[in-house]
Amino acid sequence: MNEQQRKDMSQIRQVNPEEATSDKNNLNRLKEKSSEDFMKYFETTYQPPNMRDAQRRKKKETDVHYDFTIPEDMDQSGKGKKYMIRTYGCQMNEHDTEVMAGIFEEMGYESTSDTKEADIILLNTCAIRENAENKVFGEIGHLKPLKMENPNLIIGVCGCMSQEESVVNRILKKHPFIDLIFGTHNIHRLPQLVKEAMFGKEMVIDVWSKEGDIIENLPRSRKGKIKAWVNIMYGCDKFCTYCIVPYTRGKERSRLPADIIQEVRHLAAQGYKEVTLLGQNVNAYGKDLDLEYGLGDLMDELRSIDIPRVRFTTSHPRDFDDRLIEVLSKGGNMLDHIHLPVQSGNTDVLKIMGRKYSREEYLELVKRIRKSMPDATLTTDIIVGFPNETEEQFQDTLSLVEEVGFEAAYTFIYSPRENTPAAKMKDNVSMEEKKDRLQRLNKLVNEQSAEAMKQYEGEIVHVLVEGESKNNEEVLAGYTKRNKLVNFRAPRSSIGQIVPVKITKAKTWSLDGEMVEASVEVK
Ligand code: SAH
Ligand code: SF4
Numbered sequence: 001m002n003e004q005q006r007k008d009m010s011q012i013r014q015v016n017p018e019e020a021t022s023d024k025n026n027l028n029r030l031k032e033k034s035s036e037d038f039m040k041y042f043e044t045t046y047q048p049p050n051m052r053d054a055q056r057r058k059k060k061e062t063d064v065h066y067d068f069t070i071p072e073d074m075d076q077s078g079k080g081k082k083y084m085i086r087t088y089g090c091q092m093n094e095h096d097t098e099v100m101a102g103i104f105e106e107m108g109y110e111s112t113s114d115t116k117e118a119d120i121i122l123l124n125t126c127a128i129r130e131n132a133e134n135k136v137f138g139e140i141g142h143l144k145p146l147k148m149e150n151p152n153l154i155i156g157v158c159g160c161m162s163q164e165e166s167v168v169n170r171i172l173k174k175h176p177f178i179d180l181i182f183g184t185h186n187i188h189r190l191p192q193l194v195k196e197a198m199f200g201k202e203m204v205i206d207v208w209s210k211e212g213d214i215i216e217n218l219p220r221s222r223k224g225k226i227k228a229w230v231n232i233m234y235g236c237d238k239f240c241t242y243c244i245v246p247y248t249r250g251k252e253r254s255r256l257p258a259d260i261i262q263e264v265r266h267l268a269a270q271g272y273k274e275v276t277l278l279g280q281n282v283n284a285y286g287k288d289l290d291l292e293y294g295l296g297d298l299m300d301e302l303r304s305i306d307i308p309r310v311r312f313t314t315s316h317p318r319d320f321d322d323r324l325i326e327v328l329s330k331g332g333n334m335l336d337h338i339h340l341p342v343q344s345g346n347t348d349v350l351k352i353m354g355r356k357y358s359r360e361e362y363l364e365l366v367k368r369i370r371k372s373m374p375d376a377t378l379t380t381d382i383i384v385g386f387p388n389e390t391e392e393q394f395q396d397t398l399s400l401v402e403e404v405g406f407e408a409a410y411t412f413i414y415s416p417r418e419n420t421p422a423a424k425m426k427d428n429v430s431m432e433e434k435k436d437r438l439q440r441l442n443k444l445v446n447e448q449s450a451e452a453m454k455q456y457e458g459e460i461v462h463v464l465v466e467g468e469s470k471n472n473e474e475v476l477a478g479y480t481k482r483n484k485l486v487n488f489r490a491p492r493s494s495i496g497q498i499v500p501v502k503i504t505k506a507k508t509w510s511l512d513g514e515m516v517e518a519s520v521e522v523k
C-alpha cells in the first residue's frame with residue numbers, strides 16, 4: 001500500500017449498521033401556489049433525500065406487506081391512455097420496471113414504445129457511474145419539447161438517481177417541467193403519485209431515505225414468457241467504498257423462502273423455462289431472517305421445482321459458502337455458471353475498496369468451486385483506475401484474470417460517486433492511464449473469451465431458444481447453461497424450447513451453430 005492509499009484507508013469512516021436512523025426527512029410533495037412561494041418553500045422547508053440517513057441501519061426487522069391494492073379512485077383511471085417506461089441500469093431496475101408496468105396495466109393503461117403516443121413517460125434511472133447519469137440527463141433534455149407540445153403529458157424520474165440529493169436538486173432547478181420524482185422505496189405508491197402529478201400544479205417529489213420494507217403482492221407485467229426475474233432480497237449492507245447502491249437501495253432485506261418458492265412454482269406452472277434470482281449480494285440471502293436458512297438452502301428447495309434452469313446474480317465472494325457449492329454441484333436445474341465480481345486482483349486495493357476479502361481468499365474460493373464443479377464457467381466485474389491504483393496493483397488484476405481464467409468480464413473505469421468514501425480520496429492516476437488500463441484489461445478478457453468459445457467448435461450444446469437473433473430475423477438465438485450466446489438456424493417452433501445445437505463456428509462473444517435432431521453428448 002502506498003502512502004496516499006494508507007492515508008485514504010485511515011480516513012474511511014466505517015459504516016455502523018446499528019447506528020440510529022432519523023426518518024425525519026420523509027420528503028413528501030412540493031405543492032405551492034406560485035413559483036415565488038415554491039422557491040421560498042424550497043429554500044426553507046424542502047428536505048432533499050439525505051445520503052447520511054440513507055446509510056443508517058437500525059431496524060433489525062423488516063416490515064413485510066401483503067396488502068397492495070389500486071386505490072378505488074385510480075382503478076381504471078388509465079383506460080384509453082398509454083404509458084412508457086425507459087429503463088437504465090441493472091436487472092433489479094429492469095424488474096422494477098416490470099412491477100411498475102404491472103401497476104399501470106392494473107390501472108387500465110396500455111404500454112407503448114412511442115414517446116409521441118404516451119400519456120405518461122417514466123425514466124427508471126441508474127446511478128452507478130457518472131456516464132449512466134449523463135445519459136438520463138440527456139434524455140430529460142430530449143423530452144422537454146414533447147412536454148411543451150403536450151402539457152398534459154406526465155414525465156417522471158424514478159429509480160436510483162432519484163435517491164440522490166444532488167440529482168433531485170438539479171431537476172428542481174434546471175428541469176422544472178418534470179412532473180414527478182420518486183425513489184426505489186416508493187414504487188407501490190405509483191397510483192397515488194400519478195394522481196398527485198395529474199391534479200397538482202407543482203412537481204411531486206416522493207423519495208424516502210430509509211432502510212426499506214418489502215411489499216409482497218405487487219403486480220408484474222413480465223417482458224418475456226421464457227425467462228423471468230425473481231427478487232430474493234433487496235438492498236445492500238456491504239458499503240464498498242466506491243459504490244452508491246447501499247444508499248439508493250436501502251438495507252439488505254430478504255424475502256421469506258415461502259414467498260419466493262411460491263413465485264417460482266407459479267412461473268414454472270406458466271411455462272417459464274428459466275428464473276434468475278436477483279439481489280445485489282445474493283450470498284447474504286437469509287442473514288437478516290431468524291431462520292438459519294441461506295441461499296444454498298433456498299437453491300436446494302428450488303431444485304425440486306419443475307423449471308429447467310435456475311440462475312442467481314450477483315454473488316459476493318465474501319459470503320459464498322460451501323453449502324451453496326454443494327447444492328450447485330448437484331446439477332439438474334442448477335447451472336454451472338457463476339458470476340463472481342472480484343473488482344481487483346490486488347489485496348491492498350481490495351482493502352481500500354472495502355471488499356472484505358483478499359486476493360488469496362478469492363483464489364481459494366475459486367479453487368473450492370472448481371473442486372466441486374470442475375466445468376464451472378466463471379465471469380466477473382472489474383474496476384480499473386481506483387484512486388491511486390499503481391501499475392503493479394493493476395498488473396495483479398491482469399494476473400488474477402489469467403489465473404482464474406474468467407470467460408467474460410464487465411470492466412469499468414472507476415467513477416467517483418458523490419458522498420461515498422472513495423469520492424473523497426485524492427487520485428493521482430490520470431484518465432489517460434485509466435483508459436489505457438481498461439484497454440489492456442479488455443484485450444486480455446477478449447482473448448480468454450475467444451479461447452473459451454473455441455473449445456465449443458464441433459460440440460453439441462443445449463440452447464434455450466429465446467427468439468430471433470439481433471441482426472438477422474432468419475436466425476434464432478439463445479443461451480447455453482453456461483451463458484454462451486448461440487446464433488443458429490432452426491424452425492421458429494423451437495422458440496421457448498431447449499434444443500440441441502451443433503456448434504459450427506466460435507466467435508469472440510458468441511457461437512454459431514445448427515440445430516440437430518438428437519443429442520449424443522451435450523456440453
Ligand atoms: N452488487 C454487485 C454489483 C452491483 S454494481 C456486486 O457487488 O458485485 C455492478 C458493478 O458496477 C460492480 O460490480 C462494479 O464493478 C461496478 N461499479 C460499482 N460502482 C462503481 C463505480 N463507482 N465506478 C465504476 N464501477 C462501479
Ligand atoms: Fe455495491 Fe455490490 Fe459492494 Fe453492495 S456489494 S456496495 S452493491 S459493489
Ligand code: F3S
Pocket residue numbers: 088089090091092093125126127128159160244245248249
Ligand atoms: Fe444502477 Fe441502481 Fe442497479 S445504481 S446498477 S440501477 S441498483
